[in-house]
Amino acid sequence: MKKSYLLVALSVLAVGGLMTSCGEAGIADGTRVAYAVDSGSTPATNLIRAEVTAKDGKVTNVVYDEVKFAGATVGKISEDTASEIGVDNYVFARVTSYGTTSTNFYAKHLSVDGKVWTASVTDNVLSYTNGTDNYDTYYGTMTDQDGLAAFYHALVNNYVFAVDTAGTELAGAISEIYSKASNLSTYWAATYGSTTYTWKQNIDKIAKALIGKDISKLTVSKADEKSAGYIDSVSTGATINCFSDYIAVAQKAFTDSATKIGVSYILDSGSTPATNVIRAEVSKADGVIKNVYFDEVKFPATTLANITEDVASEIGIDNYVFAKVTAYGSTSTKFYGKYVSYAGKVYTASVTDNVVSYKNGNDSLDVVNGTLTEQADIQALFMNVTNNFFFTCAADGTANGLNSEIVSKASKLSTYWAGTYGTTTLTWKGNMEKIVKALIGKDPSKLTATKASETAEGYLDSVTTGATINCFTDYIDVVKAAF
Numbered sequence: 001m002k003k004s005y006l007l008v009a010l011s012v013l014a015v016g017g018l019m020t021s022c023g024e025a026g027i028a029d030g031t032r033v034a035y036a037v038d039s040g041s042t043p044a045t046n047l048i049r050a051e052v053t054a055k056d057g058k059v060t061n062v063v064y065d066e067v068k069f070a071g072a073t074v075g076k077i078s079e080d081t082a083s084e085i086g087v088d089n090y091v092f093a094r095v096t097s098y099g100t101t102s103t104n105f106y107a108k109h110l111s112v113d114g115k116v117w118t119a120s121v122t123d124n125v126l127s128y129t130n131g132t133d134n135y136d137t138y139y140g141t142m143t144d145q146d147g148l149a150a151f152y153h154a155l156v157n158n159y160v161f162a163v164d165t166a167g168t169e170l171a172g173a174i175s176e177i178y179s180k181a182s183n184l185s186t187y188w189a190a191t192y193g194s195t196t197y198t199w200k201q202n203i204d205k206i207a208k209a210l211i212g213k214d215i216s217k218l219t220v221s222k223a224d225e226k227s228a229g230y231i232d233s234v235s236t237g238a239t240i241n242c243f244s245d246y247i248a249v250a251q252k253a254f255t256d257s258a259t260k261i262g263v264s265y266i267l268d269s270g271s272t273p274a275t276n277v278i279r280a281e282v283s284k285a286d287g288v289i290k291n292v293y294f295d296e297v298k299f300p301a302t303t304l305a306n307i308t309e310d311v312a313s314e315i316g317i318d319n320y321v322f323a324k325v326t327a328y329g330s331t332s333t334k335f336y337g338k339y340v341s342y343a344g345k346v347y348t349a350s351v352t353d354n355v356v357s358y359k360n361g362n363d364s365l366d367v368v369n370g371t372l373t374e375q376a377d378i379q380a381l382f383m384n385v386t387n388n389f390f391f392t393c394a395a396d397g398t399a400n401g402l403n404s405e406i407v408s409k410a411s412k413l414s415t416y417w418a419g420t421y422g423t424t425t426l427t428w429k430g431n432m433e434k435i436v437k438a439l440i441g442k443d444p445s446k447l448t449a450t451k452a453s454e455t456a457e458g459y460l461d462s463v464t465t466g467a468t469i470n471c472f473t474d475y476i477d478v479v480k481a482a483f
Contacts (some may be wrong), residue, residue: 027216029255031259031482033281034253035148038066038242043140045070047152048245049230051263052253053376056464057214060378062207062250063383066199067155067179068187069087071128071135074160074174075106075119081173087261089164089173090220092126107162107173107337110135111467114153118161128342145261146283148289150381153293155179158412176413183388184405194226195239201238206247218256220247260284265378270297270471275300277382282482288443292436294480296428299385300366301347305337305392307402315402319394323354337392337402340365343384346397424468431469435476437467444483 013451025392031053039121046068051059068074082090082105090345092105106126110117117128117135154160155177162173180199189200190242192435197205209231221368222243229236240246253261261283267274283294298304311338312320312335325334336356338349347358347365360366372378384390387407392402407413409428417428426434438460439447451458458472469475 001266027054028067029055030252031061031263032256033380034148034249034250035145035152036245037142038245040242040245041140043137045073045136045140047139047148049152050246050250050253051379052097052210052250054081054141054254056370057221057418058211058212059215059250060212062182062210063379064203064207064246065156065181065252067152067177069139069151070108071117071119072104072126074155075110075126075128075162076175077105077107077162077173079103079105080350081105081120085164085170087164089162089170089186090120090123091126093121093126095124108433109161109163109167110160110166110171110174111167112160114159115148115378116167117254117464130396137213138463148229149261149281149283149291149293153410157408157410160431161412165411179387181383181387183391197237197239199240202238203246204415205236205238206240206243209234209238210247210250215251217246220244224348245304246435262482264478265368265476266374266474266478266481267378268471268474270474271370273367273371275303275366277378278478279382280482282444282476282479284483288441289439289479292439293410294436295382295386295408297382297385297406298406299344299369299381299390301340301349301390302336302366304385304390304406305349305358307335307392310333311332311335311402313329315400320451321349321351321356321399323351323356335399337378337437339393339395339397340390340403341393341399342390342396343380344389344397346393348394349394370468378405424425426466426468428469431467432475433467434467435469435472437477438463438467439476444476446482447476447480449473457462 029364031051033049033051036048038046038048038373046066050091052059055125075482077090090105091108092103094101095104106119107120110128116129117130119126119128139362141387142151158177160177162170164170180187191198220229224294225241229238260391263279263281266278268276269279276296276298276303277294278294283290307320319338320335321338322333322335324331336349340347340358342365345360347360349356349358369381372381380407386408388406390406391399395400409416419427447460449460449472454470455468458467
């Protein structure tokens, strides 16, 4: 259960998210999601997500993610932070690891998706509790798919944070949470000791071994901790612990017998080429929607590679380009890193008539990504951007750290439309909440979505949702595809 700095989305002949037909094995076509906690400890300390695409009874694509969630992991703070927030807001324990004993500090109160857990230490053992519930046990033994989905999204979107005794956030007290698929995660990003592969390399091997198979019929085995895992007596090459957990959660998503969570992706219709990719993860029961998790991210290189004038001055003229840009009646000079790496390929910026374009050969990155049509390609775009496999770099592709961290719009850390302005009355998240509320309990395939104008509210079957966001129908369309 660890990670690396390579391409995150494993796109291999994937199909659309619409789950209507069934393959030879009675497995519905489409892309589905399942969650499971790992079996490496009791209670578990890792949450695994598998996104599996099926076509004609076979797997065509698998994308894994995983995140550590133990209280001692997410609640840990530095000694300096402990001093800053005061004795009422932290606890500490003496911890021995690999023969060395040290003092670890932890936030006293953790808010997890709005639920507050309070820390205590007994005999140097940390516990977070809420009433009679113990945090590690509550989440580490959870099996309910909707509960695990909610927990996963809270973790990766950083809706887990330290608060004081009054419930007010202690901003920046705990570290930002990165899932293992993120390029910014340092978890098992390199081999060490007797390990042969990183987390990402192990996961790639597992995913590759599942492609083209009816995975509902597999025999899975792993002789010991260091040996490779086998599927139907054929080695996958993956030596990761809890090997069978990754197979089992993919099987759960594939068969759709234990989970009813579909997922789909769409490019927004607000411009040509598009500039945003939207994901909808939809859980359902009895033919109607139980919940929806929307996420969205802007992906143009001219947005993500934007740098300040001060940075441009520091790096020198050979490493940036600039253009005059007019927005809202005001013209200013914008600066951009000259080279960007996307999905392992380097693109070089050029400027013509104040229009910036990043190209590799004849391929314009923003045009290619903004006109994608295949579900697998749009999925890969979303995964690569949200996991920060897009970055400014030197000409040889080495990351230079000029661009800001990319956070999706669902993240607590996102500053995109985080407040109201002008004539807007809702934030991006406020709009999403209204759309989700309007969809719960309905069969979206029977809904008609309309929006009269840019500032008007969006309607479902002539009933207002209250959402005024542009491209309102895009959000409904992607939910229909996932459902």
